[in-house]
Amino acid sequence: MSVKRIEAVNDFVIKFANVNGSGSASANELFARAFLRMGIPVSPRNIFPSNIQGLPTWYEVRVSENGWLGRRGGCDLMVAMNPQTWAQDLKEIDPGGYLFYDNTKPLPKSRFREDIHVVGMPLTEISNSAYTLPRERQLFKNIIGLGALAALIGLEPEVIAELIGEQYKGKEKLLKPNLNALQLGLNYAREHLKDAIGLKAKRAYAVGEQIFMEGNAATALGCVYGGATVCAWYPITPSSSVAEAFTNYCSKLRVDKDTGKNKFAIIQAEDELASIGIVTGAGWNGARAFTATSGPGISLMSEFIGLAYFAEIPATIIDVQRGGPSTGMPTRTQQSDLLACAYASHGDTKHVLLFPEDPHECFTMAADCLDLAERLQTPVFLMTDLDIGMNHRLCKPLKWDDARRYDRGKVMTAEMLDAGREFARYKDLDGDGIPFRTYPGTHESKGAYFTRGTSKNPSAIYSEAGPDYQYNMQRLLKKHDFAKTLVPKPLLTPSREPARFGAIYYGSTSPSMNEALESLAQQGIFVNALRVRAFPFADEIQDFVHSHSKVFVIEQNRDAQMKTLLVNEAHINPASLVSILHYDGAPITARFITKEISEIAAALNVRPIKRDKAA
Amino acid sequence: MTYLAKPRLHHPTLKKNAVGYTRRDYEGKVSTLCAGCGHDSISAALIEAFWQLDIQPHRVAKLSGIGCSSKTPDYFLGNSHGFNTVHGRMPSVLTGANLANRDLTYIGVSGDGDSASIGLGQFAHVMRRGVNMAYILENNGVYGLTKGQFSATADKGSKAKKGSVNSDSPVDTVSLALLMGATFVARSFSGDKQQLVPLVKAAIAHPGAAFIDVISPCVAFNNHEGSTKSYDYVRAHNEAVNRLDFWPSREAITAEYREGEVIEVAAGAEGGILKLRKLAADYDPSDKISAITHIARAAQKGEVLTGLLYAAPDAEDLHAHLNTYGAAFNTLGAKELCPGSGVLERINASLR
Ligand SMILES: Cc1ncc(C[n+]2csc(CCOP(=O)(O)OP(=O)(O)O)c2C)c(N)n1
Ligand code: SF4
Numbered sequence: 033m034s035v036k037r038i039e040a041v042n043d044f045v046i047k048f049a050n051v052n053g054s055g056s057a058s059a060n061e062l063f064a065r066a067f068l069r070m071g072i073p074v075s076p077r078n079i080f081p082s083n084i085q086g087l088p089t090w091y092e093v094r095v096s097e098n099g100w101l102g103r104r105g106g107c108d109l110m111v112a113m114n115p116q117t118w119a120q121d122l123k124e125i126d127p128g129g130y131l132f133y134d135n136t137k138p139l140p141k142s143r144f145r146e147d148i149h150v151v152g153m154p155l156t157e158i159s160n161s162a163y164t165l166p167r168e169r170q171l172f173k174n175i176i177g178l179g180a181l182a183a184l185i186g187l188e189p190e191v192i193a194e195l196i197g198e199q200y201k202g203k204e205k206l207l208k209p210n211l212n213a214l215q216l217g218l219n220y221a222r223e224h225l226k227d228a229i230g231l232k233a234k235r236a237y238a239v240g241e242q243i244f245m246e247g248n249a250a251t252a253l254g255c256v257y258g259g260a261t262v263c264a265w266y267p268i269t270p271s272s273s274v275a276e277a278f279t280n281y282c283s284k285l286r287v288d289k290d291t292g293k294n295k296f297a298i299i300q301a302e303d304e305l306a307s308i309g310i311v312t313g314a315g316w317n318g319a320r321a322f323t324a325t326s327g328p329g330i331s332l333m334s335e336f337i338g339l340a341y342f343a344e345i346p347a348t349i350i351d352v353q354r355g356g357p358s359t360g361m362p363t364r365t366q367q368s369d370l371l372a373c374a375y376a377s378h379g380d381t382k383h384v385l386l387f388p389e390d391p392h393e394c395f396t397m398a399a400d401c402l403d404l405a406e407r408l409q410t411p412v413f414l415m416t417d418l419d420i421g422m423n424h425r426l427c428k429p430l431k432w433d434d435a436r437r438y439d440r441g442k443v444m445t446a447e448m449l450d451a452g453r454e455f456a457r458y459k460d461l462d463g464d465g466i467p468f469r470t471y472p473g474t475h476e477s478k479g480a481y482f483t484r485g486t487s488k489n490p491s492a493i494y495s496e497a498g499p500d501y502q503y504n505m506q507r508l509l510k511k512h513d514f515a516k517t518l519v520p521k522p523l524l525t526p527s528r529e530p531a532r533f534g535a536i537y538y539g540s541t542s543p544s545m546n547e548a549l550e551s552l553a554q555q556g557i558f559v560n561a562l563r564v565r566a567f568p569f570a571d572e573i574q575d576f577v578h579s580h581s582k583v584f585v586i587e588q589n590r591d592a593q594m595k596t597l598l599v600n601e602a603h604i605n606p607a608s609l610v611s612i613l614h615y616d617g618a619p620i621t622a623r624f625i626t627k628e629i630s631e632i633a634a635a636l637n638v639r640p641i642k643r644d645k646a647a
Numbered sequence: 648m649t650y651l652a653k654p655r656l657h658h659p660t661l662k663k664n665a666v667g668y669t670r671r672d673y674e675g676k677v678s679t680l681c682a683g684c685g686h687d688s689i690s691a692a693l694i695e696a697f698w699q700l701d702i703q704p705h706r707v708a709k710l711s712g713i714g715c716s717s718k719t720p721d722y723f724l725g726n727s728h729g730f731n732t733v734h735g736r737m738p739s740v741l742t743g744a745n746l747a748n749r750d751l752t753y754i755g756v757s758g759d760g761d762s763a764s765i766g767l768g769q770f771a772h773v774m775r776r777g778v779n780m781a782y783i784l785e786n787n788g789v790y791g792l793t794k795g796q797f798s799a800t801a802d803k804g805s806k807a808k809k810g811s812v813n814s815d816s817p818v819d820t821v822s823l824a825l826l827m828g829a830t831f832v833a834r835s836f837s838g839d840k841q842q843l844v845p846l847v848k849a850a851i852a853h854p855g856a857a858f859i860d861v862i863s864p865c866v867a868f869n870n871h872e873g874s875t876k877s878y879d880y881v882r883a884h885n886e887a888v889n890r891l892d893f894w895p896s897r898e899a900i901t902a903e904y905r906e907g908e909v910i911e912v913a914a915g916a917e918g919g920i921l922k923l924r925k926l927a928a929d930y931d932p933s934d935k936i937s938a939i940t941h942i943a944r945a946a947q948k949g950e951v952l953t954g955l956l957y958a959a960p961d962a963e964d965l966h967a968h969l970n971t972y973g974a975a976f977n978t979l980g981a982k983e984l985c986p987g988s989g990v991l992e993r994i995n996a997s998l999r
């Protein structure tokens with residue numbers, strides 16, 4: 033029986049199974065970048081444990097000339113370098129796919145599968161005979177493997193050599209042995225493994241102007257462009273690299289040329305209680321401030337978030353979501369903090385959330401958050417996740433309009449006070465629920481007020497009177513409602529043909545959803561898709577649901593948190609929503625969405641037998 | 648209790664300070680604390696200190712946590728912005744506020760529950776960072792606002808009003824502040840205005856983290872026999888190491904001390920002068936190590952050591968550590984902060 037062979041050009045999934053800390057990361061990244069240089073879109077994902085050395089890690093590379101950048105599901109080629117996960121890795125390969133492994137020590141036939149193609153290469157042997165130091169042997173084994181894969185798949189060796197050259201610019205001593213190792217791999221594969229793999233890379237022109245960037249770095253840059261001067265944080269995966277990138281960018285872009293002084297202050301606080309406190313203090317005093325954290329940090333910050341909501345203090349909170357509850361799956365992705373953030377803190381609270389889909393939106397929305405927080409005088413959350421934050425993603429180039437000025441919101445100045453403008457800190461003067469504030473130190477006799485988390489009257493005087501409290505709470509509600517006119521609008525992707533079904537999705541689900549919509553259309557299942565980009569919900573979302581008989585809500589959490597918010601806050605009948613939930617910690621795949629929707633659609637399309645009219 | 652504002656009728660003869668304000672201009676709302684509460688005396692000392700220092704009230708920001716003590720910023724400097732934050736976490740809010748605008752004077756008011764119980768972490772870290780502020784801890788050994796439970800500064804063996812005895816060791820806030828890196832550390836007593844006002848003035852002028860632990864009896868819950876934070880107890884056990892005078896500038900110094908009794912210590916921000924009259928012959932407030940030992944010995948003897956315990960001659964603050972820009976961050980806009988589209992194009996190019 034001949035085994036089927038997956039043949040594909042510029043459209044496949046390759047997965048590397050590695051051991052954490054073995055130096056595989058840099059070779060993996062070179063591999064992914066080589067596709068980009070050949071004009072082929074690629075989307076790599078690190079799947080890693082909460083550990084520094086010794087545990088399994090994976091690097092999954094989606095290659096797609098069509099530009100599908102989400103996880104597809106399945107695996108066409110497994111590069112199995114970790115004996116510990118061998119059995120699990122072997123299982124993941126699609127029938128007709130390939131297994132590439134180090135056959136220095138031969139394995140019995142029973143350790144393989146009949147329905148896949150096994151490509152062995154004595155990587156350790158080649159590396160050991162070429163190098164003597166144990167560290168070199170380990171590191172160059174990765175590069176030898178990279179050379180072999182390049183030959184097998186058709187990645188242009190010059191492109192990889194160029195990338196290695198860029199990596200070791202100024203460190204010529206390291207450059208040569210790397211290029212040698214690459215050549216060793218190329219030579220071996222050309223000689224011994226001719227046409228062993230049916231997956232091919234072919235130069236294309238599908239990358240264009242796009243950039244390749246991590247979401248957390250884009251978020252940090254958005255905070256630089258958006259004018260944040262104070263950053264307070266406490267290390268937590270997967271958010272730490274936001275603060276680290278902010279530090280990095282600021283040291284290049286925010287040091288005053290004349291004085292050498294910093295136009296930023298970054299505090300690695302003692303905990304998240306302090307980071308949000310610092311942000312609150314800075315926001316109260318008129319500086320743009322943000323913190324970056326993940327679920328456990330949000331839990332700790334809750335009391336302060338309530339204070340900032342009730343006392344009306346701007347704060348930008350970046351939540352790079354990971355698997356919860358508790359420590360949960362600290363290095364896996366999820367969209368499971370929606371409710372925790374939307375209603376963070378005790379008492380009646382509601383917060384503004386933004387949902388970026390990729391680094392491009394992380395950049396623009398981070399800057400938007402800083403504007404919104406000051407315009408609305410309230411905490412605003414940027415809800416990213418590990419999948420967007422910690423992986424390089426191909427996306428539109430970042431854009432900034434030089435005419436853009438920061439929206440500092442309603443701030444009453446000394447001039448306005450001198451001109452006799454009415455100032456009452458918590459009074460709605462304009463009908464949008466947003467009062468004026470003053471910065472401390474503004475005026476010698478007017479505009480000072482006392483900020484507190486306790487109830488107060490419109491002039492900020494302590495008051496436990498029922499009507500004062502209710503006026504304030506109603507105004508906050510009005511302000512929240514007004515926020516829906518300011519936040520990013522949902523985006524509609526209409527189907528090619530009239531559709532009964534709708535789908536609502538958000539954040540990092542976006543690229544897999546795009547691919548799933550196309551797969552579904554090819555099966556004749558047409559779905560209008562609406563990407564929700566913010567809470568509070570724009571009215572369009574309600575209209576969208578009402579114009580479809582069923583709307584799928586695709587999420588990466590167990591409890592259908594977006595659905596809950598839609599039902600609660602957009603007054604949508606839960607019967608019109610069908611949840612599709614993915615929450616195993618790995619990013620959602622296009623195949624998963626396609627399968628779920630097609631199965632449910634099939635079931636819904638079955639006409640029920642005519643019921644008794646009396647029923 | 649009354650929420651009425653005080654009448655603001657200015658008497659034409661009320662004395663004005665150098666910036667044209669009378670003492671009344673430094674007052675706040677009518678206090679709602681119990682009559683005789685130590686905290687009110689501290690508010691009075693703050694009013695006096697700010698008036699004497701010729702600081703315009705609106706250039707001060709007052710921050711506090713939660714508790715009877717933390718309510719007091721409403722009762723002084725009514726023309727300043729104030730912020731009653733959350734329990735135990737005033738230090739972080741003050742840190743952020745200070746980063747946003749380095750040009751104001753920051754005063755933090757807290758209680759012993761606020762700073763030594765729930766807020767011990769933030770208390771320690773704000774001292775480590777050297778935030779430029781005057782941090783006043785109004786220490787009564789109990790949670791006043793929640794009706795008299797022991798706080799973490801209650802001495803071992805001290806008796807609660809209802810009779811229970813505290814068996815936990817106390818947190819000594821001055822020692823802790825010293826160990827954490829505060830550059831100005833003092834202890835005083837709400838009942839000793841003569842000592843407290845100059846200390847507060849010096850703390851405000853100090854260009855770094857200044858901390859004063861003020862024993863401030865709670866008449867409602869901790870002023871009985873068996874308490875170590877009652878008026879009687881503190882009066883009987885007060886051991887002042889020195890008496891301080893503070894002048895904002897050199898010219899004002901009057902030589903009223905006898906030679907040999909007086910030492911000069913760390914200058915304040917604008918070159919102010921601290922003069923200390925030594926009461927304990929062997930006490931040197933510029934020597935941190937010996938200060939720590941001295942405090943520990945006094946505690947062992949059951950003394951309440953007061954006075955200026957430590958002032959670093961070379962204090963620096965967080966802004967110096969972070970090398971921050973001279974202008975207040977809250978005055979900077981897109982022009983000063985945004986790198987612009989040209990730079991972004993270059994960043995884009997580096998990401999291809
Ligand atoms: C998170 C939180 N827990 C508990 C409280 C209740 N609470 C209010 S004041 C206070 C104690 C205040 O004690 P202290 O700081 O010594 O101030 P005092 O009233 O003695 O001046 C407590 C426990 C609170 N406000 N917030
Ligand atoms: S309860 Fe104690 S601390 Fe509170 S106001 Fe009364 S005397 Fe002061």
Ligand SMILES: [Mg+2]
Binds near residue numbers: 786788
């Ligand atoms: Mg107390």
